[in-house]
Amino acid sequence: MSGLPADYFVYPRRGRGMDHDRYPFRILPRTAPVQWPGGARIALWVAVHVGHFPMDMPLKPIVAPGGMERPYPSFWDFTQRDYGNRIGIYRMMRAMAARGVAGTALISAQLAQEYPALMDDIAAAGWEPACAGLDMGHIHHGGVAEADERAWVTEATALLRGRFGAALRGWHSPAHSESHRTPDLVAEAGYAWTSGWANDDMPYAFATDAGTLTAMPLSQDLADQRMLHQQNMPTEAFTNAVLAAHAALDAEAEATGGGRILTLSVTPWLMGQPHRIRAFGQMLDAILARGSVWSASGSEITAAWKAQAG
Amino acid sequence: MLKTPGHYAYMPWRRRPRITWPNGARVAFWVAPNIEHYEYDPPPNARRMPWPRPVPDVSGYSWRDYGNRAGFWRMADVMARHGVRGSVSLNVAVCDHYPEIIERCCALDWELFSHGTYNTRYFYGMSEDQQREVIRENRETILRASGQAMDGWLTPAISNDETTQHILAEEGVLYTLDLLHDDQPTPITTRGGQRLVSIPYSLEVNDVPLLVMRNTPPERYAEICKAQFDTLYEEGAESATVMCLPLHPFLIGQPHRIAALEEVLRHVTGHDKVWLATGREIAKHYIDHHLAAHEAWIAEGTP
16 A cells, blocks of 8 residues: 555645735635626637648547547548638638627638738728637647747747737637636737636736736637537527527626626637527627627627726 | 455345435435645656646636636535535645635635645555545644544545555544445444445536536536436435536636536525435434445345
């Protein structure tokens, strides 16, 4: 009975608050109420995953959710995802524009090189561009060497800044995956907000070595990629869940007098399919019909939040 | 290695001595919120890595962090609104990290029992002395934070080792949740003969397997929990049953799922022959009124 090594019973960060230094503990219902423009109860943040999935992407140590699922060379997986950047996103743009709903595109930077026309159309649609790393084959994680990771951030940022300039303010770590230093590198590269940490329903300040980022709420649980693709649920399971979330958040906003954020984590190769696009439109209709909705981009929401709470 | 846990006698679901609950209730319904902290950078364990991704597993960590920042508070409000107390399966380090959560639990008159120190520190491979030390420390922490006795136990991540139940009994724990073999409390056999009972927990109507592993949409989750209750309520007329509803605030406390919890609690509390109990209350009632009869029946060969 030798048991486990003694250090298994040492708890170096057992104490008040978090066991890291990125943010203090915060209790959502005790945060100061935030007012959205026009007194809206709900800020509607449509975060659209505009991803590039290279066919030769590494599958270790992390298979990015939605990554290649069949042996190389999987034309099946590649083209099914690439469909989103050719067809699906245009269908979603049309559905959103028809309803006056803004989007925020979380873009695999490699697409600025592959499909410059798509970048032009994202800009023309009035969507906010944000960087979701180089591509889905470059997942940031604890095993990536610092020099490599720094080079990835630099290259991805250069690609998108080359097209969008100062409008590029948001970063989303693909697959909600990061190394210990990712937030530092992201802040160093000049980003203002991030959405990798799915731990809240409202923004909060996220500390880095290069200044403070604003963390935006982007659920990985209530996401079409997870529910429709990984979990194999029917389309209405996702749209019903979004509407249930809206009802709950709207009621909280009403009760507390402070705005809430309804985030849609949606993916063109899934939600932009012909058999789903009507459900997407109907879901937007139902959200807008409840009223008191402010459709906004990541930067608009973080700016409004920072002006009051940040 | 053991072939079976060896902790309970076979007690077939027929002619078992009848169980009754206070006021003629058919079902003891208890809710067990798992209030947990998964560490940002935990040590490895030879039998199980704490995170599937390389540390930091931002995906897994932030998902669970949601439970303490947002989900718990929403869940607690819904439970309070329906007059349902919780019996908290507590990673006791939460008392140190987030005392506000413990204050809220105590204000709601909830029971606290131990779910280990952190959900990232498994019992796999611990020596008996090491297990004993953790159990004792957990008891002290719960007492210090709440004034409560630590009467119940669920090993973190149900990572019990072969001897854990024996040690729990030797340390004076009243009830264990590590076994899923029954819909009623049962005696647990221990090497020293110290008293320990099992009361029903659940991995069937537990939100982790249902929502994460079995891909259940919220409205279907509510249907499953209600069906579980309806059967146990019906059968409870014959001999009283237990239904446990285990919860994890990072899942059930999300905006898109909270209405499903509300629906389940509305259904359960809409029945009159329900005992809204805590784990400790169920264990004590069983020990005081039914344990001897069950043991006698087992001794007679479960005729």
